[in-house]
Amino acid sequence: MTKNVPETPASQAELKELAARALAVRKGCLESIASLGVGHIGGSMSVVEALVALYFRHMRLDPADAKAADRDLFVLSKGHAGPALYATLAEKGYLDRALLPTLNKGGTRLPSHADRRLTPGVDMSTGSLGQGFSAASGMALGLKMDGPRPDGTMRRCWAIIGDGESDEGQVWEAAAFAAHYKLDNFIAFTDFNKYQIDGSTDEVMRLHDLVAKWEAFGWAALRVDGHDLAALDAAILKARGMKDRPVMIVLDTVKAKGIPAFEGKAESHNAPFGAAELATTLAALDATAEKEAQHGR
Amino acid sequence: MADREMRAAYAQALVALAADDRRICVVEADLAKATGTGPFAKAYPDRFFNVGVAEANLVGVASGLAATGKKPFAATFGCFASRRAYDQFFLSANYAGLNVTLVGTDPGVTAAFNGGTHMPLEDLALMRAVPGLTIVEPADPSAVEAAVREAAASDGCTYIRLQRKPAPDIYPAGEAFKAGEAKVLAEGGDVLLVALGALMVGEARKAALLLKAEGLAATVLDLYSLAPIDREAVLKYARLTGRVVSCENHRVTGGVGSAVAEILAEEGVPAKLRRIGAGADEFGEVGTQDWLAERFKLTAPHIAAAAKSMM
Numbered sequence: 001m002t003k004n005v006p007e008t009p010a011s012q013a014e015l016k017e018l019a020a021r022a023l024a025v026r027k028g029c030l031e032s033i034a035s036l037g038v039g040h041i042g043g044s045m046s047v048v049e050a051l052v053a054l055y056f057r058h059m060r061l062d063p064a065d066a067k068a069a070d071r072d073l074f075v076l077s078k079g080h081a082g083p084a085l086y087a088t089l090a091e092k093g094y095l096d097r098a099l100l101p102t103l104n105k106g107g108t109r110l111p112s113h114a115d116r117r118l119t120p121g122v123d124m125s126t127g128s129l130g131q132g133f134s135a136a137s138g139m140a141l142g143l144k145m146d147g148p149r150p151d152g153t154m155r156r157c158w159a160i161i162g163d164g165e166s167d168e169g170q171v172w173e174a175a176a177f178a179a180h181y182k183l184d185n186f187i188a189f190t191d192f193n194k195y196q197i198d199g200s201t202d203e204v205m206r207l208h209d210l211v212a213k214w215e216a217f218g219w220a221a222l223r224v225d226g227h228d229l230a231a232l233d234a235a236i237l238k239a240r241g242m243k244d245r246p247v248m249i250v251l252d253t254v255k256a257k258g259i260p261a262f263e264g265k266a267e268s269h270n271a272p273f274g275a276a277e278l279a280t281t282l283a284a285l286d287a288t289a290e291k292e293a294q295h296g297r
Numbered sequence: 298m299a300d301r302e303m304r305a306a307y308a309q310a311l312v313a314l315a316a317d318d319r320r321i322c323v324v325e326a327d328l329a330k331a332t333g334t335g336p337f338a339k340a341y342p343d344r345f346f347n348v349g350v351a352e353a354n355l356v357g358v359a360s361g362l363a364a365t366g367k368k369p370f371a372a373t374f375g376c377f378a379s380r381r382a383y384d385q386f387f388l389s390a391n392y393a394g395l396n397v398t399l400v401g402t403d404p405g406v407t408a409a410f411n412g413g414t415h416m417p418l419e420d421l422a423l424m425r426a427v428p429g430l431t432i433v434e435p436a437d438p439s440a441v442e443a444a445v446r447e448a449a450a451s452d453g454c455t456y457i458r459l460q461r462k463p464a465p466d467i468y469p470a471g472e473a474f475k476a477g478e479a480k481v482l483a484e485g486g487d488v489l490l491v492a493l494g495a496l497m498v499g500e501a502r503k504a505a506l507l508l509k510a511e512g513l514a515a516t517v518l519d520l521y522s523l524a525p526i527d528r529e530a531v532l533k534y535a536r537l538t539g540r541v542v543s544c545e546n547h548r549v550t551g552g553v554g555s556a557v558a559e560i561l562a563e564e565g566v567p568a569k570l571r572r573i574g575a576g577a578d579e580f581g582e583v584g585t586q587d588w589l590a591e592r593f594k595l596t597a598p599h600i601a602a603a604a605k606s607m608m
Contacts, residue, residue: 117394125393128384134354135389138361173354
C-alpha cells in the first residue's frame with residue numbers, strides 16, 4: 001500500500017532534505033557511469049531535481065512493494081537518462097546501491113535505457129524516443145479506467161520527455177490523444193536543457209515556444225527552473241490541482257548540470273567519464289553544496 | 298449458409314469476451330468503421346478508444362493500457378500495423394513483455410482498391426522477425442473467434458492478420474485452435490499444399506480438387522499460425538510427399554515459403570518446394586481482389602500448376 005503525498009509546499013527543512021537527496025542521486029549516477037567510463041551524463045544530470053521531487057515528494061509509491069496495486073506510474077520517456085533513474089531508485093530503496101556500478105555491463109539489471117522487465121520500479125521500457133510518452137498516455141488512460149483509489153484519489157501517470165525527443169511526431173500524436181481524453185491524471189515534464197546530440201535545439205531543430213505549443217494541443221503548461229527544488233515543488237503542486245487537462249511542465253535545465261567540464265555542452269550527451277572526471281566532479285558538487293548550505297538555500 | 302464477414306466474427310468475439318473480462322478493450326485509429334468494431338463501441342463505450350489517424354500512438358496507447366493490466370486489441374490496416382508502427386509494436390509492446398494484440402486488416406491483395414500503397418505483402422516477414430510474437434492468420438470466421446480468445450488468454454503479443462471480407466466456413470462453430478497446431482484439411486501422398494489465411498487456404502483446397510481430377514492426391518494444411526509454425530506437420534507431410542507448395546497472400550520472401558524452406562533445409566528433408574505468392578521484387582497494385590489474385594498468381598490453377606511442375 002502507498003501512503004498519500006503532501007498537499008502543501010515543502011518547508012525549508014524539507015527542501016534541504018530534497019537537496020541532499022539530489023546530491024546523493026547525482027553522485028550515485030556519476031559513480032555508476034564512471035565505473036564504465038562512458039555514458040549519458042548530460043541528460044541524466046539535467047533531470048535529477050525532477051526525479052527527486054517526484055520520488056521523494058509527489059509520487060505515491062511503496063519502495064517495499066515496487067508493484068503496489070495503488071501506486072502512481074512513472075515513465076522515463078527519455079530512456080537514456082536511465083542512470084539518473086537508477087540512482088534515484090537506489091536512493092529511494094528500490095535497488096541496492098551496490099548494483100549501480102553494474103550499469104551497462106553484460107547481464108546487468110541496469111541497462112542504458114530504462115527496461116520494465118529488468119529493473120524493479122521501472123514501469124515502462126523506453127529508449128526509442130517518443131514511444132514512452134505515448135505509452136504513458138495509455139497508462140494514464142488505463143488508470144482512469146480503473147477509477148479512483150478507495151480514498152478517492154486518482155492514480156497518476158508521470159512522464160519525462162527530452163527536448164530533442166520533442167522532435168518526434170509520436171510525442172504530438174500522444175499529446176493530442178491525452179488532451180482529447182482529458183487525462184488530468186497525466187503530468188509530464190520536458191527536460192528543456194537546450195541541447196541534443198548534434199548541437200543546440202536551436203541549431204538542430206527549433207522548438208519555438210514549448211508552453212504555447214502544449215497549450216495549443218489542449219494541455220495546461222507551466223515553465224519552471226528545473227533545478228530549483230522550491231519552484232519545482234510549487235509547479236508540481238499546481239499541476240496536481242489541474243482538472244480536465246493533462247499538464248506539461250517545461251523544465252529549464254542545464255545539460256550536465258553539476259559537472260563543470262561539461263555543463264551546457266552538446267558533447268555531454270554521451271561522453272567519456274572516468275575516475276579522474278568523477279573525482280573532480282564529486283569535489284565540485286560538495287563545494288557547491290557547502291556554499292549553498294552557507295547561503296541558506 | 299452464406300459466408301460470414303470475417304470482421305463481424307472479430308467484433309462478435311470481442312463483445313462476447315468482454316462480457317466476462319473487464320480487461321478487454323479496443324483501440325482504433327480512425328478505421329473503426331472498416332474494422333467493424335462498432336458493436337463493441339456500442340456495448341462497451343468506456344472500453345473503446347479512438348486515437349485518430351495516428352498508428353504509432355495507436356500501438357503506444359495499447360502498450361500503455363497493457364502496462365496497467367488491460368488486454369487491448371488495436372487494429373488498423375495491415376500496411377500501417379506492420380510498416381508504420383513496427384518499432385512501436387517491437388519495443389513498446391513486445392520488448393516490454395506486454396500483452397498487446399495488433400490486428401492488421403486487409404492483408405495482401407484483399408486491400409484491392411486501396412492499391413499498392415495499402416497492400417501489405419511484407420507484414421508477415423516483418424512480424425516473423427519479432428522474438429516470441431505469435432502470428433495468426435485465420436482461415437474462416439470460427440478461426441477468427443478462436444484467434445481472439447487465444448490472444449486474450451496469452452501472456453505475450455499477438456499479430457492477427459485479418460481479412461475483413463466474408464469467407465466460407467471451414468470449421469464448425471467453437472472449433473478449438475492453438476497457435477503452432479496446423480489443421481489437416483485433406484491428406485494425400487503426392488504433394489503438400491501448405492497455406493495461410495482465408496484466401497490461400499480456400500485456393501489451396503480448390504487446387505487440391507483440380508489435382509484430384511488429374512489423379513493426384515494433395516495434403517492441404519491450414520497453418521493457422523505462422524509463428525509458432527507447426528514444424529511437425531510440415532515435416533510429416535513433406536517427408537510423405539516429397540513435394541511442397543507454400544501458399545501465401547504475401548510476397549514470397551520472409552513469410553510462409555521462407556519458413557517452410559527453413560524447416561526443410563534444417564531437417565535435410567529431400568523435398569522440392571514451390572512458393573506461391575507475390576514475386577520477391579514486386580510491389581502491390583490496384584484492382585479487384587480477383588484481378589490481383591490472378592496478377593500475382595495466387596489462384597488454384599497456379600497452385601495446381603506449381604504442384605504438377607514437381608511431378
